Amino acid sequence: MKFATAYSLSLDDKLSIYDVRDLNFDETAAYDSDKDSFLCPNDACRAAFEVGNTLATFNAKNVNYLRTPHFKNRTGTQHIDGCRYASLHKAASGESDDTREDNFPSEFVLTRRSYPRKTPAAVSQGQALPAPANPPANRVSLPVSSSDTPPDKTSVFAHPVECYVSNIDDKDRLKAMPLKIGEHTATYWTFFKKIEYLQDNKGLIYWGKVKAIKDYTSSFRIDFDKKVWLDKKPYSVNVYLSKKLIENYRKRTAFLEQIKAAASSERALYCFFYGVTPELKQVPSKKNPEQTFGVFSANIENLDHLIIREAPGLQTF
Incomplete structure (x- = not known):
């Protein structure tokens, strides 16, 4: 199964895969997803295991991609009973479920999200990870829920575009999904012209x-x-x-x-x-x-x- 959101150990925050892609290519941010660790977004599930119980990324660093970016379970990733991300073996090896973006943000925020660290996380050697560069002044911090539900806002343009492109064969779905940009609210079908x-x-x-x-x-x-x-x-x-x-x-x-x-x-x-x-x-x-x-x-x-x-x-x- 695909994960819309994962917990970033280095940033101590929950990120979408589109946030991760944005950070990877951002030359003003000292960030590399290959050096980060991504954990289950379910707070209770994440707390039950060691930090080595990580998730993998798919299309996090490819400049161009055809198949939908996402987080996914590794072969050995564990989850607690009742965690909705516990479909281990279905998603651990196959990529059959990566052709469609199912997590439609209801709002495209025009000001970029900031990624401030709340508490510096320590690496296994006991040394603190370096703090990220100060974000430019034109960024804002988008609130992230403490639950494991996908965020309903995004500041990364690729996210609503992927929703539209990967669901283009489902006109009824695009006509049913709302999208807000600025003061204008319409459906995905109407917003894309x-x-x-x-x-x-x-x-x-x-x-x-x-x-x-x-x-x-x-x-x-x-x-x-x-x-x-x-x-x-x-x-x-x-x-x-x-x-x-x-x-x-x-x-x-x-x-x-x-x-x-x-x-x-x-x-x-x-x-x-x-x-x-x-x-x-x-x-x-x-x-x-x-x-x-x-x-x-x-x-x-x-x-x-x-x-x-x-x-x-x-x-x-």
Whole structure:
């Protein structure tokens, strides 16, 4: 079985697998999940065993992934009677249950979560683990329940995106699951809007198949495959990623690895983003600068709210 949440020994807090991925790629945080220990999120179960009774991670450090990230039991992981994570042998060896994200956060929080340590945890040699770097001022701490229930909020964009992508074949489920972003509440089905219909409403999560990624060495432009129709005319759609935006990004290394690979990839890729709505602009023609042509375009403002990924289920959607 998949774990939505696990207890991090080094941070003395419960993290989602998406929190762990975010920390792994964050160049402002001294964190490596391979050096952490993850324990059962059930407080009573965790207290009944030694700290060596750990969980494993799946897709915690892969920049790109197809199968849903999660925590899982190891072959020897133990649980107390009544712990809902006690399905040992079902999940210990197989990966048959990793194709769908079942834990839908009801709110996507736009300010990043902070990961302050409450009490320094000691390693087996008796030495205290080093304290994490001070978090940037624009982070906030999301409350974590003392129970073992999955968190109903997330500040990691990949989490709601994975919920949508991995459940795309279950339209009724997506229409039933609520999602709040800022002051706007709707269903997952409503919040995720195909790029060609971006005129329907602003403030949504827009997505579409990538036609091309223009690599300008220090900046990038993502062109979408589908066009927007306005006044019976088709217009191309793109988003622009500036040099300054990329240089100041806390996950710059991982992002550049991902987008450069995507730019040269022949596989079908999809781009999801939130926070900006492409609008019709007049752009000078390269062949004749005196002439202009219309294009729906936007400058991405936050790379935390943009994802480029494979999503096979969307190819026929």
